[in-house]
Amino acid sequence: MASYKQRIAETEALYRAGNDRMIAWHEHQDAARRGERLTFFCECGDRRCGEHLRLTAEEYEAVRANAMRFVIAPGHELPDVEDVVERHDGHLVVEKHEDVRDLMERMDLRDPRPHDP
Numbered sequence: 001m002a003s004y005k006q007r008i009a010e011t012e013a014l015y016r017a018g019n020d021r022m023i024a025w026h027e028h029q030d031a032a033r034r035g036e037r038l039t040f041f042c043e044c045g046d047r048r049c050g051e052h053l054r055l056t057a058e059e060y061e062a063v064r065a066n067a068m069r070f071v072i073a074p075g076h077e078l079p080d081v082e083d084v085v086e087r088h089d090g091h092l093v094v095e096k097h098e099d100v101r102d103l104m105e106r107m108d109l110r111d112p113r114p115h116d117p
Contacts, residue, residue, distance in 0.1 A: 008045035032057035
């Protein structure tokens with residue numbers, strides 16, 4: 001059975017997977033090339049969250065470059081499982097605690113290393 005921290009991390013990884021899919025859409029790619037702000041899902045640990053965030057593709061990719069970091073709406077941070085590492089107008093960047101690093105790296109769809117089934 002997954003721990004509380006693992007369940008939160010899995011939820012955040014699922015939102016991130018949705019954002020990865022959306023940023024690959026043709027219309028988002030065109031908007032990104034123009035430097036426009038795109039709509040992203042809040043990648044918080046609440047499965048019922050419906051918040052959307054507006055970031056440029058460059059801002060999102062800066063967060064996404066680290067498998068341990070997620071972009072969330074202000075007020076959605078969970079200090080017992082993550083630390084706020086950046087504060088921006090309209091969004092926060094959080095970093096998961098080290099005890100879920102292995103899970104985060106395994107769930108990172110952009111990680112070129114082989115993943116366990």
